Amino acid sequence: MxxxxxxxxxxxxxxxxxxxxxxxxxxxxxxxxxxxxxxxxxxxxxxxxxxxxxxxxxxxxxxxxxxxxxxxxxxxxxxxxxxxxxxxxxxxxxxxxxxxxxxxxxxxRLSIAQSTEVAEATCRASTPDEAAMLGADLAKLDRGLAALSEKSRSVLVMSCLDGMSHGECAEVLKCSERAVEGRLYRARHELAAWWARDEG
CATH class of the missing domain: 1.10.1740.10 (RNA polymerase sigma factor, region 2, helix turn helix motif)
Incomplete structure (x- = not known):
């Protein structure tokens, strides 16, 4: 570039x-x-x-x-x-x-940025305890994403983190918008289940 x-x-x-x-x-x-x-x-x-x-x-x-x-x-x-x-x-x-x-x-696994760096960039005015909690949640999200299947991780990153529309995701993934919706539904449930297991 x-x-x-x-x-x-x-x-x-x-x-x-x-x-x-x-x-x-x-x-x-x-x-x-x-x-x-x-x-x-x-x-x-x-x-x-x-x-x-x-x-x-x-x-x-x-x-x-x-x-x-x-x-x-x-x-x-x-x-x-x-x-x-x-x-x-x-x-x-x-x-x-x-x-x-x-x-x-x-x-x-996913190559993950240091959670403290991500937390700092996200909210520079956080108090130390808030930054620690935010960093822990971001680190947990990274672990959760890494634990998902590649299909689930891809659609979550594109739709939820990169803000792409279902139509854009469908074009990139070479599938229908309905398939994107299905993948997102399953991915969110997969991540929620992992999150609950991790807390347990």
């Missing part, structure tokens, strides 16, 4: 519009024709959103940076084969999700 703009994992980014999607396809067509500036512009348009997605899946800044950079490298290599059947953003998310899954599998 090549930008002077700072990347904020917690920043709220606007959803893509149809105009954005048209511009993405225009840039892809130019990049396929050999224009390096077009692909650079495409990276700049999507790097914050893709990094944020990877961070919320992997919970580790270095891993997220590497995964999002790798996604853009793979996308560039696959440019000649890209066909405008779906949004460019969906295509990039699919690549990033596969890379995040691979990294999580290799680690045998």
């Amino acid at each position: 090549n930008s002077s703009q700072p990347i904020d994992a917690g920043a709220a980014l606007p959803e893509q519009t149809d105009v954005d999607a048209v511009e993405d396809h225009r840039l892809v067509a130019l990049a396929q024709g050999g224009c390096p500036d077009a692909y650079r512009s495409l990276v700049e348009r999507h790097q914050q959103r893709l990094y944020r997605f990877c961070y919320r899946y992997l919970r580790n800044e270095d891993e997220a940076i590497e995964a999002s950079q790798d996604a853009f490298v793979r996308a560039h290599a696959a440019l000649p084969r890209f066909r405008p059947k779906a949004k460019v953003s969906t295509w990039l998310y699919q690549i990033a999700l596969n890379l995040c899954r691979d990294r999580a599998r290799k680690a045998g």
